[in-house]
Amino acid sequence: MCYAFPTRWEVPLSDTRKTWLIRAAAAIALAAVAAYAWQRYANRKDDAHIASGNGRIEAVEIDVAARTAGRVKEIRVAEGEFVKAGQVVAVIDPDVLEAQRRQAEAQTQQARSTVAAARSALAQRESDKASAQALVAQREVEVNAARTQLKRTMALAEKGFVSPQAVDDDRNKVDSAGAALTAARAQVAAAEAAIASARSQVEGAQSSTEAARANVEKIQADIDDTLLKAPRDGRVQYRVAQDGEVVAAGGRVLNLIDLSDVYMTFFLPTAQAGRIALGAEARIVLDAAPQYVIPASVSFVASEAQFTPKTVETASEREKLMFRVKAQIPPEVLGKYTEKVKTGLPGVAYVRLDAATPWPERLQVKLPP
Numbered sequence: 291m292c293y294a295f296p297t298r299w300e301v302p303l304s305d306t307r308k309t310w311l312i313r314a315a316a317a318i319a320l321a322a323v324a325a326y327a328w329q330r331y332a333n334r335k336d337d338a339h340i341a342s343g344n345g346r347i348e349a350v351e352i353d354v355a356a357r358t359a360g361r362v363k364e365i366r367v368a369e370g371e372f373v374k375a376g377q378v379v380a381v382i383d384p385d386v387l388e389a390q391r392r393q394a395e396a397q398t399q400q401a402r403s404t405v406a407a408a409r410s411a412l413a414q415r416e417s418d419k420a421s422a423q424a425l426v427a428q429r430e431v432e433v434n435a436a437r438t439q440l441k442r443t444m445a446l447a448e449k450g451f452v453s454p455q456a457v458d459d460d461r462n463k464v465d466s467a468g469a470a471l472t473a474a475r476a477q478v479a480a481a482e483a484a485i486a487s488a489r490s491q492v493e494g495a496q497s498s499t500e501a502a503r504a505n506v507e508k509i510q511a512d513i514d515d516t517l518l519k520a521p522r523d524g525r526v527q528y529r530v531a532q533d534g535e536v537v538a539a540g541g542r543v544l545n546l547i548d549l550s551d552v553y554m555t556f557f558l559p560t561a562q563a564g565r566i567a568l569g570a571e572a573r574i575v576l577d578a579a580p581q582y583v584i585p586a587s588v589s590f591v592a593s594e595a596q597f598t599p600k601t602v603e604t605a606s607e608r609e610k611l612m613f614r615v616k617a618q619i620p621p622e623v624l625g626k627y628t629e630k631v632k633t634g635l636p637g638v639a640y641v642r643l644d645a646a647t648p649w650p651e652r653l654q655v656k657l658p659p
């Protein structure tokens with residue numbers, strides 16, 4: 291007689307064991323679903339008062355440009371280099387301006403000589419006036435003397451002591467002295483006119499001197515501006531011109547990034563943007579360093595939507611309106627991590643819609659050591 295024994299895989303499971311395995315599997319699956327649901331619910335509960343949007347780190351760009359046309363003599367910084375406010379970053383060749391300054395200085399000296407000559411002429415005219423006034427005084431004395439003599443002669447003629455001819459002679463002397471007095475007074479008037487003209491010449495020469503001096507100062511200011519200086523602390527983003535190139539007035543030489551004014555621009559829908567106030571707390575998390583949370587504050591909310599659908603009558607269409615928001619990083623944080631700041635990095639900006647609700651644990655500020 292032959293017996294067949296079942297192999298190891300053919301041993302039948304009891305109904306009790308099957309039921310236990312099914313219940314265990316169901317319990318595990320249920321626990322996993324519950325855990326996932328709880329986590330999702332908790333996150334939604336924590337994020338209910340937080341709005342978020344994708345963006346990139348940006349900074350204010352500053353162009354360092356030549357004030358006057360010229361040839362780039364030297365660029366003293368390289369791309370990516372940090373610079374301080376007032377640091378000379380490039381030099382424009384000042385040879386042409388220095389030649390203009392020397393010419394202007396010569397014109398200034400010439401104008402000063404003209405002023406001196408005009409003042410000398412004025413002094414001469416004033417001296418001529420003094421002489422004319424003295425002559426007038428002399429002629430007045432002569433007129434008075436002639437009149438006195440005429441009176442005496444006329445008195446003697448009435449008594450018959452002198453002839454009528456003597457009276458006529460004295461009368462002629464009075465007329466002659468009067469004419470001389472008139473001529474002397476005319477000389478005084480002419481001297482006064484000459485003085486006025488000389489004074490105008492002095493004032494004109496002085497104005498020319500001031501204009502020449504101002505021209506020298508202007509050219510000197512242009513020479514000073516050939517030393518291109520960084521207006522703020524920042525980093526050189528790129529060089530626009532190279533050594534030896536000729537740039538026009540206002541031509542860009544370098545482009546700097548102001549690392550004291552860094553922010554992230556992102557977009558939020560109408561319902562969220564309308565609840566954000568300027569100065570509201572924000573957080574920035576960069577894709578390149580998700581382990582860090584950077585503090586920020588809302589410095590700008592657009593007054594007009596950046597995207598407007600063709601129709602805005604329905605609520606669903608109105609929700610498509612997006613408003614630009616700017617999250618500004620505090621200057622004190624930027625000052626501490628200046629060398630680590632890089633523009634263009636993508637990330638996510640978070641804004642609290644309810645200031646009374648605390649930030650969740652994952653959005654607590656965490657900065658690099």
